[in-house]
Amino acid sequence: MKQYINCSLKPYHTFGMEVTAYRLVEYETIEELRDLLHRVRTEWSGKPWLHIGGGSNLLFIGNFFPGVVLHSSLLGLEVVQENDQEVLLRVGSGMVWDDLVAYCVDQGWGGMENLSAIPGEVGASAVQNIGAYGREVKDLIVSVETLAVDTGERCRFSCEDCNYGYRSSIFKKQLRGQHIVTHVTYRLQKNPTFYLDYGNIRTELADRPVTLKSVRDAVMSIRQAKLPDPAELGNAGSFFVNPVVDKCVFERICAEYPNMPYYEVDESHVKIPAGWLIEQSGWKGRSLGRAAVHDKQALVLINTGNATGGEVMTLARTIQREIRERFGIDIQPEVNVIQCYTTDFDVNINVNFGE
Numbered sequence: 444m445k446q447y448i449n450c451s452l453k454p455y456h457t458f459g460m461e462v463t464a465y466r467l468v469e470y471e472t473i474e475e476l477r478d479l480l481h482r483v484r485t486e487w488s489g490k491p492w493l494h495i496g497g498g499s500n501l502l503f504i505g506n507f508f509p510g511v512v513l514h515s516s517l518l519g520l521e522v523v524q525e526n527d528q529e530v531l532l533r534v535g536s537g538m539v540w541d542d543l544v545a546y547c548v549d550q551g552w553g554g555m556e557n558l559s560a561i562p563g564e565v566g567a568s569a570v571q572n573i574g575a576y577g578r579e580v581k582d583l584i585v586s587v588e589t590l591a592v593d594t595g596e597r598c599r600f601s602c603e604d605c606n607y608g609y610r611s612s613i614f615k616k617q618l619r620g621q622h623i624v625t626h627v628t629y630r631l632q633k634n635p636t637f638y639l640d641y642g643n644i645r646t647e648l649a650d651r652p653v654t655l656k657s658v659r660d661a662v663m664s665i666r667q668a669k670l671p672d673p674a675e676l677g678n679a680g681s682f683f684v685n686p687v688v689d690k691c692v693f694e695r696i697c698a699e700y701p702n703m704p705y706y707e708v709d710e711s712h713v714k715i716p717a718g719w720l721i722e723q724s725g726w727k728g729r730s731l732g733r734a735a736v737h738d739k740q741a742l743v744l745i746n747t748g749n750a751t752g753g754e755v756m757t758l759a760r761t762i763q764r765e766i767r768e769r770f771g772i773d774i775q776p777e778v779n780v781i782q783c784y785t786t787d788f789d790v791n792i793n794v795n796f797g798e
């Protein structure tokens with residue numbers, strides 16, 4: 444176990460803000476995590492705590508987190524079942540997601556290739572239900588193992604138990620803050636089915652033969668061309684989730700904007716790309732203070748250099764308000780907003796696990 448006091452979180456999240464945590468602990472075993480959760484309930488009770496992964500979906504408001512930040516170093520992967528068709532792979536929550544994708548592609552196991560180059564770790568993949576290019580990780584998850592925060596008990600959730608929805612799960616909603624993911628078991632295919640009809644995958648592949656490797660390469664190159672690299676420009680990927688609206692709302696907007704892109708969700712609901720709404724509101728490429736909307740991808744808010752979390756939040760709220768006024772739609776953040784202290788002036792400590 445590694446423990447740091449007054450630790451800068453700048454290398455631990457992708458928005459690039461200056462934030463200090465009173466305590467950061469990286470645990471390496473389930474027993475260490477159980478012991479830490481015991482301390483959270485006893486010695487550290489009353490102080491805020493937070494579990495992070497790669498910090499690629501976090502926005503810190505304020506610059507001092509006065510409690511403990513936990514991070515998993517549970518690594519390792521094992522094949523728990525295998526036949527001619529498929530492999531069940533159990534993976535530690537601290538493994539970097541894209542390292543796992545690269546490993547599976549190298550082994551010739553299909554399923555994750557469209558999810559290449561998504562930042563973050565295995566634990567959060569199961570919390571966030573990450574998705575890209577027509578695939579979601581819920582399509583691969585067999586089960587999720589956790590430790591219950593209140594008891595330290597080991598629990599196992601089947602994929603159905605996780606209540607997966609678009610960028611959501613039971614761990615983000617009903618059981619928010621109540622479980623720490625320790626392992627995820629994924630099902631991978633030895634004779635993969637390829638999903639090429641989303642985004643520009645086919646165009647990017649051009650004449651190359653369709654293999655796991657070529658699809659992964661195509662996805663990586665499309666992403667690289669349109670998404671800012673957090674190492675150069677702080678961001679947390681898509682800042683907002685795409686709103687799902689009633690058909691009547693959709694028809695009202697469509698009458699004014701007949702070219703509006705959309706996806707049918709079911710008979711009475713339609714999903715509208717939040718990036719399109721932001722673009723129509725004239726925010727693409729614009730900045731407010733040191734926060735800005737990316738000029739290639741309107742759904743991504745960026746830290747143009749030394750922006751505070753508050754500046755990013757002000758930009759986000761301004762965009763939300765303008766979209767509400769113009770289209771009558773509420774767009775909600777996908778990022779997990781973490782409220783901390785601002786050391787310049789007193790604010791309430793309110794650890795908000797998102798939404």
Ligand SMILES: Cc1cc2nc3c(=O)[nH]c(=O)nc-3n(C[C@H](O)[C@H](O)[C@H](O)COP(=O)(O)OP(=O)(O)OC[C@H]3O[C@@H](n4cnc5c(N)ncnc54)[C@H](O)[C@@H]3O)c2cc1C
Pocket residue numbers: 457493494495496497498499500501515536561562563564565566567568570571572573574575614622623624625670671672673678679680681779796797
């Ligand atoms: C450039 C860029 C591109 C992106 N593209 C995509 C994309 O295409 N698709 C997509 O879905 N997302 C995308 N994202 C968002 C992000 O990569 C995902 O949400 C990712 O799953 C976050 O993982 P993380 O390990 O960084 O988690 P963090 O951001 O650290 O945490 C996210 C949430 O998970 C919780 N959490 C973390 N680990 C655990 C654990 N072990 N147990 C319980 N809770 C835990 C945290 O408390 C927090 O609520 C992108 C982000 C960036 C910066």
